[in-house]
Amino acid sequence: MRPLTLHTPKPLLVAGGKPLIVWHLERLAAAGIDEVVINTAWLGDQFAPALGDGARWGLRLHFIHEGDVPLETGGGILNALPILGEAPFLVINGDVWTDVDLATLPRRPTGDAHLVLVDNPAQHPRGDFVLHADGRVSDDGDSARLTYAGVGVYRPAIINDWRAVIGETAGASATPPQFGLAPLLRHAMAQGRVTGQHHRGRWTDVGTPERLAQLDAELNA
Template sequence: MKALIFSAGKGERMRPLTLHTPKPLLVAGGKPLIVWHLQRLAAAGFSEVVINTSWLGDQFASALGDGARWGLRLHFIDEGGTPLETGGGILNALPVLGDAPFLVINGDIWTDLDLAALPHAPHGDAHLVLVDNPVQHPRGDFILHGDGRVSDQGDAARLTYAGIGVYRPAIIDGWREVIGDTPGASAHPPQFGLTPLLRHAMARGRVSGQHHRGRWTDVGTPERLAQLDAQLQSRHG
């Protein structure tokens, strides 16, 4: 199974730190956020990783090389000056990802999740990792049912999508009908988010999930980056 690390965002909430450094290359605990992912992917048995880039994208290859130091082969996909968002990013990367299920992980999170424990093939179109709702996102995103299904409808308590999931390429099938005439859909290449496609798949019972109760941080602000850095320095110092 290949992995895709989303790394194309502009990191506007992280400014001024991201004025000269893309967010996944910001350092916490002595190493860039994306390096934590690469190390965990290598430890979990992955061999090929796709990294989509846009903002300051030329810095990734310079910082990471070809991945050989971790026993990985890295594929960099430049999305141009405007990021294609999550759905468009997957669509654009499919020629490299291939026809098999693949792992997606956001480049701006940190977690102790054992990636090797994730299913290599979801029963439906996607298998999502969900976490307890952080302070900055108290309402959560989706409902995890007792049978492992994930849905978007109902009054049950919600959990937050961790930015980690195993997807089949079929998640993108029919994206134009699902997305409709939204801004960016007619661009070349198209720009659209993944969430509407996930909700569409959930409505058909084709999304499963699991609750990760370990450590997880959405590194969305300079303050949260500083907190994570202090925690990691203390833990590994």
């Protein structure tokens, strides 16, 4: 996303007249969620001044600065567990835009995770996971694969075995630990503990200046 992110963190880049993260906050509030944890890294000191305490959306915001090097999604969840507590929680990547109705997601998934999946974008044609007819999500199968949208509901149990699953990687030995979520998801999938739904509406992985410009044009149309 450079040069755009040289001075602005990706979730604060503007599309359709407001930062990407504000679209998320509005949808979270509309779904009845009132408390949000925001993990920050690069240029993280910009978030609190830009967003305030969340009162304008009826939210209470908690900011956790991970340091200059992001902890990735798995490490970020582990680091935020003292605030997240023991109840299931919703995770949204800060660099996507979607019109998914968050109220359609289960508040308590039957397993360890419930994922939103979308049709594969041009930049990721092979997809990530398979959504079966019974709602189960797996990493194998003959069906067409879909792409993880960066939106999901998780139980804290998804993190329980993180050290055994991740192994002795450089990130695992860091303080705080740094590791991705995908290995943990595949571990849970192997036990049949991940479900999902196919979102057929709008979704964009805002990974390049060109895709951001296209999204901005569409939202302003």
